[in-house]
Amino acid sequence: MQSTELGQRCLNTFTQLIPASGCVFYRIAAQLEPHDFLLQKMHSDMHERYLSQYRRVDPLQPRNCQLTGHSVVPLRLGMSAQDDLSNRRYDGFLQSYGVVDVVEVLAFEQGRPVAGISLLRGCDLGVFGPHELEQLQALQGMFELAVAPRLSSTPTLQLTSREWQVAELLRAGRSNKEIARQLGVGLPTVKTHLINLFRKVAVSNRTELVATLFL
Numbered sequence: 001m002q003s004t005e006l007g008q009r010c011l012n013t014f015t016q017l018i019p020a021s022g023c024v025f026y027r028i029a030a031q032l033e034p035h036d037f038l039l040q041k042m043h044s045d046m047h048e049r050y051l052s053q054y055r056r057v058d059p060l061q062p063r064n065c066q067l068t069g070h071s072v073v074p075l076r077l078g079m080s081a082q083d084d085l086s087n088r089r090y091d092g093f094l095q096s097y098g099v100v101d102v103v104e105v106l107a108f109e110q111g112r113p114v115a116g117i118s119l120l121r122g123c124d125l126g127v128f129g130p131h132e133l134e135q136l137q138a139l140q141g142m143f144e145l146a147v148a149p150r151l152s153s154t155p156t157l158q159l160t161s162r163e164w165q166v167a168e169l170l171r172a173g174r175s176n177k178e179i180a181r182q183l184g185v186g187l188p189t190v191k192t193h194l195i196n197l198f199r200k201v202a203v204s205n206r207t208e209l210v211a212t213l214f215l
Contacts, residue, residue, distance in 0.1 A: 004038060004214075006146070006147060007025030007026075007038040007115075008025070008038060008040075009146075010025055010117060010143060010146065010147065011023050011025050011038065011040045011117065013139070013142075014105070014117055014119065014136075014139060014143075015040070015119075017135060017139065018119065018128075018132055018135060018136060018139075019125055020041075020119040020120060020121060020125070021041065021098075021099070021120050021121050021122035021124070021125055022039070022040065022041045022042035022099075022120040022122075023039075023040045023041065023042070023117060023118060023119050023120065024037055024038065024039055024040070024042060024047070024117065024118040024120075025037070025038040025040075025115070025116075025117050026038070026115065026116055026117075026118075027114065027115050028062045028106075028112075028113045028114055028115060028116060029159065029164070030112070030158070031158070031160075031161075032061075032062045032063040032066065032113065033062075033159070033160075033161050033164055034061070034062055034116065034164075035159075035164040035167070035168070035213075036213065036214055037168065042120070043097070044172065046097050048169070048172070048182060049093070050093070051165050051168055051169075052165065052182045052183050052184070053093075054089070054090060054093045055161070055165075057082075057086040057087075057089050057090045058090060059075065059078030059079045059081065059082040059086070059087065059090060060073055060075065060078045060102060060104040060118070062106065062113050062116060064078055064081065064082065065078065065104050065106055065113070065116075066106075066113055067081060068081065071105065071106050071107075071108065071137070071140050071144075072103065072104070072105050072106075072133060072136045072137045072140055073103065073104045073105075073106070074101070074102075074103045074104075074128060074133060075101055075102040075103070078104070079091075098122045098123060099120050099121065099122060100121055100122060100123055100126065100127060101120075101121040101126070101127040101128055102118060102119065102120050102121070103118075103119045103128050103133070103136060104116055104117070104118055104119075105117045105119070105136055105139070105140050105143060106140075107140070107143050107144040107146075107147045107148050108144060108148065109144075109148040114147065114148055115143075115147045115148070117143065119136075158200065159197070159200060162183075162193060163193055163196060163197055163200075165183060166179060166183070166190065166193045166194065166197065167197060167209065167210070167213055167214075169182060169183075170206055170209060170210055171210050171213075171214055176190050176191065176194075194206075197209055201213065
């Protein structure tokens with residue numbers, strides 16, 4: 001089963017049981033970097049701003065979630081382990097899109113997270129309650145059984161966080177100039193990232209790169 005189809009099925013299962021205003025399925029590389037994002041009921045603009053400006057202050061990054069020792073991590077738990085300045089910046093980002101709560105659900109294989117689901121709530125749904133978090137914990141076990149054997153057996157490329165960002169923007173059809181503007185870097189830097197991506201993924205053009213990483 002392709003990663004996209006697998007992710008879509010997981011998202012559908014979660015949101016049928018636990019209402020969410022938006023959600024994301026993603027894979028997690030060996031360096032604990034999330035990638036290969038599948039969005040559902042979520043604006044692409046929010047995701048692009050997240051990747052370019054807010055990923056580093058996200059208290060629910062896989063490495064932060066792993067430090068909590070939990071496989072279901074609500075936003076307030078993630079924020080409790082992060083500095084106030086980063087929390088305020090990230091909270092402002094969420095508020096600008098009307099998001100009032102987020103829960104992260106991780107699937108592990110031999111102690112390493114290999115996939116995750118983000119569930120976002122707006123004002124209409126409110127924060128996740130204790131009973132819903134218990135339900136998510138029950139779903140986490142099935143999520144892990146469904147995805148861990150498939151994704152852990154997939155070879156993991158040694159790409160940097162910035163290289164994944166460039167790849168995600170290529171997937172969205174962005175030009176080199178648009179990528180440079182989105183990431184706040186120069187065109188030569190973007191070209192260098194592309195050269196490194198082509199070399200690491202063993203492809204010769206953008207189309208092959210996107211197909212290899214995401215299809």
